[in-house]
Amino acid sequence: MVGSCSIILHGDRGTIQEKIKVANIRKGVNVMKTILKKMIFFIFFSLFSLVMINAHAYAASGFQGYAIYRDGVFFNYTWHAGMMDGPYYDSYLPVLHAPGSGSYVKWDTWNNFMKGNNFKGVYRPKRQPSSSERDRFVALGRKLRSEHIPYTLIYQVNYNTKTSGTWVDAEEITQMRCDGVVEYIYEWYGFRVYGHDQYWDVTKNSAINRDHHSLNLVTPKSQTGYLSKVQSGVPKR
Amino acid sequence: MRGEFLMPKNVKIISLIFCLSLLFFAGIASANDIFKKYADKDEETLMKDLAALSKKQLIEEMDSLAKSSEGTGDINALIPFATELFERKDEISDEELLTYIKNPSLSPATRDFFVELYVAKHEDGNNLDEIKALLADPEVDKSTKTSIVTTAHFSPDDVGILIKLAKSDNGLLAFHSIKVLNSLDKNAANQLAEEILSNLNQSSKIELEAALKSKAIFLKTAKEKDQNYENLEKQFIQLNLDILKNSNDPELKDTAVFALSDLGSKNALKTILKSEFIDRELKVFAVDQNFMTLKRILENHPTREELNLVIQAMDILPITDLAEPLKHIAGKVKELDFKKKIEETIANIEKNGIKGNEKWLDHAQ
Numbered sequence: 001m002v003g004s005c006s007i008i009l010h011g012d013r014g015t016i017q018e019k020i021k022v023a024n025i026r027k028g029v030n031v032m033k034t035i036l037k038k039m040i041f042f043i044f045f046s047l048f049s050l051v052m053i054n055a056h057a058y059a060a061s062g063f064q065g066y067a068i069y070r071d072g073v074f075f076n077y078t079w080h081a082g083m084m085d086g087p088y089y090d091s092y093l094p095v096l097h098a099p100g101s102g103s104y105v106k107w108d109t110w111n112n113f114m115k116g117n118n119f120k121g122v123y124r125p126k127r128q129p130s131s132s133e134r135d136r137f138v139a140l141g142r143k144l145r146s147e148h149i150p151y152t153l154i155y156q157v158n159y160n161t162k163t164s165g166t167w168v169d170a171e172e173i174t175q176m177r178c179d180g181v182v183e184y185i186y187e188w189y190g191f192r193v194y195g196h197d198q199y200w201d202v203t204k205n206s207a208i209n210r211d212h213h214s215l216n217l218v219t220p221k222s223q224t225g226y227l228s229k230v231q232s233g234v235p236k237r
Numbered sequence: 238m239r240g241e242f243l244m245p246k247n248v249k250i251i252s253l254i255f256c257l258s259l260l261f262f263a264g265i266a267s268a269n270d271i272f273k274k275y276a277d278k279d280e281e282t283l284m285k286d287l288a289a290l291s292k293k294q295l296i297e298e299m300d301s302l303a304k305s306s307e308g309t310g311d312i313n314a315l316i317p318f319a320t321e322l323f324e325r326k327d328e329i330s331d332e333e334l335l336t337y338i339k340n341p342s343l344s345p346a347t348r349d350f351f352v353e354l355y356v357a358k359h360e361d362g363n364n365l366d367e368i369k370a371l372l373a374d375p376e377v378d379k380s381t382k383t384s385i386v387t388t389a390h391f392s393p394d395d396v397g398i399l400i401k402l403a404k405s406d407n408g409l410l411a412f413h414s415i416k417v418l419n420s421l422d423k424n425a426a427n428q429l430a431e432e433i434l435s436n437l438n439q440s441s442k443i444e445l446e447a448a449l450k451s452k453a454i455f456l457k458t459a460k461e462k463d464q465n466y467e468n469l470e471k472q473f474i475q476l477n478l479d480i481l482k483n484s485n486d487p488e489l490k491d492t493a494v495f496a497l498s499d500l501g502s503k504n505a506l507k508t509i510l511k512s513e514f515i516d517r518e519l520k521v522f523a524v525d526q527n528f529m530t531l532k533r534i535l536e537n538h539p540t541r542e543e544l545n546l547v548i549q550a551m552d553i554l555p556i557t558d559l560a561e562p563l564k565h566i567a568g569k570v571k572e573l574d575f576k577k578k579i580e581e582t583i584a585n586i587e588k589n590g591i592k593g594n595e596k597w598l599d600h601a602q
Contacts, residue, residue, distance in 0.1 A: 072311065073311045073313045073314050077275075077280065077283060077314065077316075077317065078313050078314075078316060079313075080311065080313060099312075100306070100311070100312030100313075100346070101303070101307070101312050101344075101345055101346035101349055102307070102345050102346070102380065104409075115311070130589070130591065131589075132554055132555065132589055132590075132591050133591055135518065135521045135554065136521060136522075136525055136554070136591075136594075138518050138521075139518045139519065139521045139522035139525065140522065142491055142518055142519065142522065143495055143522060145488065145491070146446065146488060146491045146492045146495055148409055148412055148413070148443070148446075150349075150383070150384065150387055150409075151312060151349075152349075152353060153312070153315050153316060153319040153346075153349075153350050153353070154319060154323060154350075154353050154354075154357065158353075158388070160390055162362060162390065163390075163420050165599040165600055166599050167596040167599045169596075169597075169599070169600055171416070171419075171450070174387045174388060175353075175387060175388065177313070178313065188594070188596060189594060190594075203596065207360070215316065215319060215320040215323055216280070216284070216316055216317060216320045219313070219316055220313060
C-alpha cells in the first residue's frame with residue numbers, strides 16, 4: 001500500500017487535478033505514517049508494560065522489603081521505623097509498622113506513617129538482599145500483621161522465654177516495638193542489624209538476646225547506623 | 238421551687254465544656270512544658286536529667302507525654318522515661334504497680350508499661366497471681382486485660398480464666414486468650430475454635446482468625462495420632478478455601494492462608510499454590526515455610542504430580558536446598574520435555590536461589 005502510493009507521488013507530471021489528487025494522497029500518507037508511528041509506540045509500550053508487570057509478578061519490586069524511617073519523635077531524640085510492604089509510597093497501604101499503644105503491627109497509609117514529619121530515608125541490611133530475599137521480608141511482614149501483635153516500650157521483640165522454641169516464630173511474639181518489626185524480619189533471615197557478635201539475633205530465644213535489644217540500647221534512630229542507606233528521599237516510582 | 242437554686246441547663250453545659258477545655262489545655266500545656274524542658278538536649282544529657290527526677294515526677298512526665306502522643310505514632314518518645322523507670326524497677330513495689338495498672342486516669346500506654354514492668358520484675362514466672370487476678374476484676378478495662386494476657390506467664394491452672402475471657406469478648410482480648418490457650422491446652426483451644434467455626438456468620442473476624450490458627454495447631458499435632466486426620470485436613474482445607482473465596486476481609490483471608498501453610502502438608506501446600514485467590518507474597522511465605530516438606534517429597538520417589546508441585550514452588554521462590562535432589566531425579570527422567578522442565582528449574586535455582594531457612598524446622602512436625 002505504502003509502496004503503490006510512493007509510485008504515484010513520484011510522478012509530478014500531469015494536470016492540476018492530478019496534482020491535487022497527489023497532494024491529497026500525500027496528506028493521507030502522512031496521516032497513515034502518524035497512525036503507524038502511534039501503533040508502533042503502542043505495541044512497544046504494551047510489550048514493555050508486559051515485561052514490567054511480569055517482573056512485578058515474579059519478584060519484589062520497587063522498595064518492597066526495605067526499612068523506612070521518619071523523624072519527629074521527642075525533638076528527634078528518636079525516629080519512627082517501618083517497612084515497605086508496597087513497592088512505592090503511593091501504593092495501596094504501603095507501610096508495615098507498629099504505630100504504638102492501643103494499636104498493633106499493621107499496614108498503613110503513607111500519611112499515617114509520616115504524621116507530618118520529615119522522611120529520613122530508605123534503608124536495607126548491610127548485606128544486599130536479593131529480590132527473592134526481599135520477597136521473603138514482605139511475606140513475613142504480612143505474617144506479623146496477622147498476629148495482632150501489640151506495642152511495647154521495653155523490648156524490640158518480646159516473647160515468653162520459657163514457652164517459645166529455639167527460634168521465636170511470629171506466633172510466639174507477644175509484643176513489638178516499631179524498630180523490632182525491622183530487626184525481627186531481617187534477622188529471621190540471617191541479615192544482622194543491631195547487636196553484639198553473640199547476641200545480635202533477636203529471633204533466637206534467649207533472655208540475654210531479648211534484653212540486648214531493649215529500652216534505649218537500640219532505638220529506631222540508632223538502628224539506622226546498623227543498616228545501609230538506599231536513598232534519602234521518599235520511595236517514589 | 239428547687240429549680241431556683243439550680244443553674245439553668247445551658248449554663249451547666251457551658252461550664253462543663255469550660256472545665257473540660259481547661260483540663261485538656263492544662264494537659265497539653267503540661268506536655269508542652271516537658272517538650273520545652275528537654276528540647277535540644279542530647280541523649281546523654283536527657284538521661285542525666287531524667288535520672289535526677291523523683292519517681293513521682295518521672296511517672297507524671299511520662300504519663301503527660303503518653304497522653305499527648307496518643308494517636309500520633311510518637312509513642313517512642315516514652316523510651317527514655319521507660320528506660321529510667323526500668324532501671325528503678327526494684328524501687329517500685331508490686332502494690333504500687335498494681336495501683337498504677339488499675340488507675341483509669343493514667344493513659345493506656347502508661348498502664349501497659351506498668352504491666353510490662355510488673356512482669357519483668359517477675360521474669361521467673363512466679364508470683365504473678367496478683368496481676369492475673371485483675372483478669373477477673375470487672376473494674377479493669379479490656380485493653381489492660383489484653384495487655385496482661387499478652388505479657389504475663391500462664392500455667393495450666395489459668396486455663397479456666399482464659400476460656401472465660403475468650404468467651405466474654407469477640408475482639409483482641411478473645412484473640413490473645415485463645416492464642417495463650419494454644420500453648421497451654423490445645424484441646425481446650427480446639428474446642429473454642431470448633432464453637433467459633435460452627436457459627437461462622439455470628440463470629441467476629443478476629444474470633445475467626447484465632448479459631449483458624451488454633452485449628453491449624455491442633456491438626457498439626459493430630460497428624461500422627463488421629464486416624465481420621467486425612468478427612469479432618471480435607472475439611473479444614475475446604476473451610477479455608479471457602480473463606481478465601483467468600484470473605485472481603487484481607488486480614489482474615491491472609492490468616493486462612495497462614496493456617497493452611499502451618500499445616501505443613503503436601504495437600505495444603507498444593508491448595509495454596511493452585512489457588513487464584515491467593516496473593517504471590519503469601520505463596521512465597523508458604524514455599525519458604527514448607528521448603529523441607531518439598532525436599533522430603535523429592536527424596537521419597539515423587540510422582541509426576543508431586544514433581545510439578547515442586548517445579549511450581551521453585552518458580553515462586555527458588556531454594557538451593559532442593560537443587561541436588563532435583564538433579565538426582567532429572568538424571569532418571571526419560572521423557573525429554575519433562576526432563577527439560579526440571580533442568581530449567583534447576584538452572585533457575587542455581588541462578589536465583591536462596592538457602593532454605595532452617596529456623597522454620599524448629600516448629601515443624
